[in-house]
Amino acid sequence: MALVFHKLVSVNEALKLLEEKLGGIRPLGVIEVPLLESLNKVLAEDIRAPIDYPPFDRSMVDGYAIRSFDVAGASDVTPVQLKIVGKASIGSVPESHVGPGEAVEIATGAMIPRGADSVVMEEYVVRKGDTLTVYRPTAPGENINQAGSDISAGDYVLRAGTLITSREIAVLAGLGISRVKVYRPPKVTVFSTGVELVPPGELLATAKLYDVDGYVITSMLNELGAEATFKGILPDSYDAMKSAIADALEKSDIVITTGSTSAGYGDMIYKVFRDLGAELIVHGLKARPGKPTAIAVKDRKILFGLPGFPLSAMMNMYTIVAPVIMIMRGLEPNVELPKVKARLPFRFPAGRGFMELIPVQLVQNVDGSLSAYPLMTGSGSVAGIGLSDGFIAAEENREYFDENEEVTVNLFSPSLRIPELNIIGSNCPGIEVVLRVAGLTKSSRVISVGSMGGWIAIKRGDADIAGTHILDENTMQYNVHMPKIMGLENEVYIYRGYARRIGLLVKKGNPKNIKGFEDLLRPDVVIVNRNKGSGTRVLLDMKLRPLLKGERPEKAING
Structure with a gap:
C-alpha cells in the first residue's frame, strides 16, 4: 500500500519537532586535536595567551x-x-x-x-x-x-565557539599552542537510493541515470564541516537497505539517504527507518522543491531521508540539515550564506502554501544594479545547479514575485564574479562557438529566456546582446519590427546572424508518412512543439492557421 503525506509541516516546524524529540540539539562532545587538524573545527574553550607576543623587544x-x-x-x-x-x-x-x-x-x-x-x-x-x-x-x-605589545600573557585571544580558520591557527601557533580542544564534528553517512542510478564512470544504459545526490550531498556536508562518508547506492532490497542503514547508524551521528521518500509504492525509506526502531517525526515538508522528506530519530541519532531530485535534496540541505550540523559543531544554527540585493526581471508565481527556494542567475545592469533571473528548470535539473549563483526564498504565504521586485539572493559562494558580457535571449548554440573563438567564455554569461525575454532584457539594461528570431506575419521579416514594438527605436542595433533551416524531424524512414503541416492534424501523429514566444512556434502556428478554420492550434494537434 502506498503511503500518503498525512500532514505536511513547515521547515521551521520540522526543526522544532526535531529539537523537541532530541531534548535539544547541542554539540556532540569535546576532543583535543593537533593544531593543524583543528582547521574548520570550532573551539570548545577560551584561549588565554600563555606568553607575551612578541616575547621580547x-x-x-x-x-x-x-x-x-x-x-x-x-x-x-x-x-x-x-x-x-x-x-x-x-x-x-x-x-x-x-x-x-x-x-x-x-x-x-x-x-x-x-x-x-x-x-x-x-x-x-x-x-x-x-x-x-x-x-x-x-x-x-x-x-x-616591544614585548607584549601585540598580546600580553593572560589575555583572552580566542573565545569558545570560534570557527578555526588559517587566521586563528596563526594566532595559536604564534603563542606556542600545539593542541586545542574543539567540538567533535558530526559523523555523517550518506547513501543514494534508486534502481535507476549508476555511479559516474560506468556505462549508462537506457532508462538509467548517473547518481548526483550522493556526491553533491557528501561534498556539501564536508563543506559544512561534518565528517561525511558516501557509502554508495543502496540495492533495491528492503533487507539489504535495512542492514546497511543499521550498520551506518551504529557508526554515525547522522545518516542521510536520498530518494525513496515520496508516496509511491516503491519508496520504502520511511518503513526502514521505522523498523530500525526510529520514530518518524516528519514525512513531508511544505517546501518546494523538497516536499518528499522524511526525518526520524533513534536515541540521539538522526536519520534524514531527502528527495531524490538533486535540486530538491540540495535545497533541503540548506534549510533542514545545515542548521543541525551547525549546532552540533558548536556554531549558531543559521547558515550565514553571503547575500546580495537584486531585482527580478519579470513576474512569476511562487510560494502558494509552500516555502519555495528558487535558483537564480545574476547579471549586472548598466546602472550597476543586479538583476536575478530565476531558473525555472525543475527539481530534477542538474544544469540549474551548475548555472545558478544563489537562490531566493518565497515564504508559504507569498503568491508571486512581481516584476522589478527587489529580493535577497542567498549566494552559493562568497566569491561571486559578475560577467562583463551578458547575452540574454533565444537559445543559440552558435553563440558558444563565437565566444570560444573570441576567448570570451570566462567573461561572459548566456541566459536563455526566449526571443521576447531577450528584448525585455535589452530594454531593462540587463543584456548587452540578445539572440532573437521573431517573425512579423505581416511583412514575413524577422526582428526588424521589434524596436518599434518595444519602444527601442534608435536605441538598438540589429545585426543579421546566420540562416537556419526549419523543418519537421521524424523517425528514421518516416514510418507515418508525414509530408507536411496537414499531417500534424492527424490523430495518430504526436508533435513535440516549441514554446510560445519562440520564432519557430510563431512560424508553425502561422502555417497551421489556414488548415484549422478558426480552431486553436493547441486543441487541434496532439502535442
Missing part, C-alpha cells in the same frame, strides 16, 4: 640599536658619530650592551640589546670601520616592536 628594521638621547639634533648638517660595539643577530641573545655614545648593528627581528631604546634605519647612517655617522634623530621606542 625586537627590531622592526635593519639598522643600529642606539640611545635616542645620543642622536638628538642629528641632521645632514650636524651628524652625530657613535662607536659600534657589537652585532645583534636573529635568534641570538645580544652579547653587547649599548652605553653612552655606542651603537650595535641589528637585523630585522633581532632582540634589542640592553641599554638601547630605539633603532636608526640603515638608510640614515654611514659606517666606516667601527665608526657610525648618524644623520637623523630617533624617538624613544622608534622601530622597536
Whole structure:
C-alpha cells in the first residue's frame, strides 16, 4: 500500500519537532586535536595567551640599536658619530650592551640589546670601520616592536565557539599552542537510493541515470564541516537497505539517504527507518522543491531521508540539515550564506502554501544594479545547479514575485564574479562557438529566456546582446519590427546572424508518412512543439492557421 503525506509541516516546524524529540540539539562532545587538524573545527574553550607576543623587544628594521638621547639634533648638517660595539643577530641573545655614545648593528627581528631604546634605519647612517655617522634623530621606542605589545600573557585571544580558520591557527601557533580542544564534528553517512542510478564512470544504459545526490550531498556536508562518508547506492532490497542503514547508524551521528521518500509504492525509506526502531517525526515538508522528506530519530541519532531530485535534496540541505550540523559543531544554527540585493526581471508565481527556494542567475545592469533571473528548470535539473549563483526564498504565504521586485539572493559562494558580457535571449548554440573563438567564455554569461525575454532584457539594461528570431506575419521579416514594438527605436542595433533551416524531424524512414503541416492534424501523429514566444512556434502556428478554420492550434494537434 502506498503511503500518503498525512500532514505536511513547515521547515521551521520540522526543526522544532526535531529539537523537541532530541531534548535539544547541542554539540556532540569535546576532543583535543593537533593544531593543524583543528582547521574548520570550532573551539570548545577560551584561549588565554600563555606568553607575551612578541616575547621580547625586537627590531622592526635593519639598522643600529642606539640611545635616542645620543642622536638628538642629528641632521645632514650636524651628524652625530657613535662607536659600534657589537652585532645583534636573529635568534641570538645580544652579547653587547649599548652605553653612552655606542651603537650595535641589528637585523630585522633581532632582540634589542640592553641599554638601547630605539633603532636608526640603515638608510640614515654611514659606517666606516667601527665608526657610525648618524644623520637623523630617533624617538624613544622608534622601530622597536616591544614585548607584549601585540598580546600580553593572560589575555583572552580566542573565545569558545570560534570557527578555526588559517587566521586563528596563526594566532595559536604564534603563542606556542600545539593542541586545542574543539567540538567533535558530526559523523555523517550518506547513501543514494534508486534502481535507476549508476555511479559516474560506468556505462549508462537506457532508462538509467548517473547518481548526483550522493556526491553533491557528501561534498556539501564536508563543506559544512561534518565528517561525511558516501557509502554508495543502496540495492533495491528492503533487507539489504535495512542492514546497511543499521550498520551506518551504529557508526554515525547522522545518516542521510536520498530518494525513496515520496508516496509511491516503491519508496520504502520511511518503513526502514521505522523498523530500525526510529520514530518518524516528519514525512513531508511544505517546501518546494523538497516536499518528499522524511526525518526520524533513534536515541540521539538522526536519520534524514531527502528527495531524490538533486535540486530538491540540495535545497533541503540548506534549510533542514545545515542548521543541525551547525549546532552540533558548536556554531549558531543559521547558515550565514553571503547575500546580495537584486531585482527580478519579470513576474512569476511562487510560494502558494509552500516555502519555495528558487535558483537564480545574476547579471549586472548598466546602472550597476543586479538583476536575478530565476531558473525555472525543475527539481530534477542538474544544469540549474551548475548555472545558478544563489537562490531566493518565497515564504508559504507569498503568491508571486512581481516584476522589478527587489529580493535577497542567498549566494552559493562568497566569491561571486559578475560577467562583463551578458547575452540574454533565444537559445543559440552558435553563440558558444563565437565566444570560444573570441576567448570570451570566462567573461561572459548566456541566459536563455526566449526571443521576447531577450528584448525585455535589452530594454531593462540587463543584456548587452540578445539572440532573437521573431517573425512579423505581416511583412514575413524577422526582428526588424521589434524596436518599434518595444519602444527601442534608435536605441538598438540589429545585426543579421546566420540562416537556419526549419523543418519537421521524424523517425528514421518516416514510418507515418508525414509530408507536411496537414499531417500534424492527424490523430495518430504526436508533435513535440516549441514554446510560445519562440520564432519557430510563431512560424508553425502561422502555417497551421489556414488548415484549422478558426480552431486553436493547441486543441487541434496532439502535442
